[in-house]
Amino acid sequence: MAFFSRRFGEVREDSSESQAPTEVSSTDDVIEVEVQEVAEVVDPNETRLGVGSRVAGRLSFEGNVRVGGRIEGELHVTGTLVVEPDGLIDATVHADSVIVHGRVFADVTASKRIEIGAQGAIFGNVSTPALAMCEGGTLEGRCTMSAVRPATARAA
Secondary structure (H helix, E strand, C coil), X not given: CEEEECCCCCEXXXXXXXXXXXXXXXXXXXXXXXXXXXXXXXXXXXXXXXXXXXXXXXXXXXXXXXXXXEEEEXXXXXXXXXXXCCCEEEEEEEEEEEEECCEECCCEEXXXXXXXXXXXXXXXXXXXXXXXXXXXXXXXXXXECCCCCCHHHHHC
């Protein structure tokens, strides 16, 4: 249980474990919060390649992929590819969505979207219908954005 005072900077805790609030009650001077332990949520459809890992070849994944290590070759992802800050991809990438916080040294094709974070960098050509880029992100290469036409526009 944790107690939070309305006075600036005053906090008392009864437990040092990682916990989340579940019920809150308050009086004029003290807010009382009951907490329970938080369990880590793991996506069973997500594959992780951790920091220090290195894989080379033609790789295919069903579901989301997080890369903190290094991949070389060719990469196909049915889902979202997330390149973490320590991640390095030196492989041609084909995915539904790509989020880059690390570095990619190859061409990237995404059927839905590519996002480049503030520390992310892509050195290669990108092809996607939607591109989002934070200030500080890098894209060195050509960008092709072809929007999918609605069925009524094709018939006209």
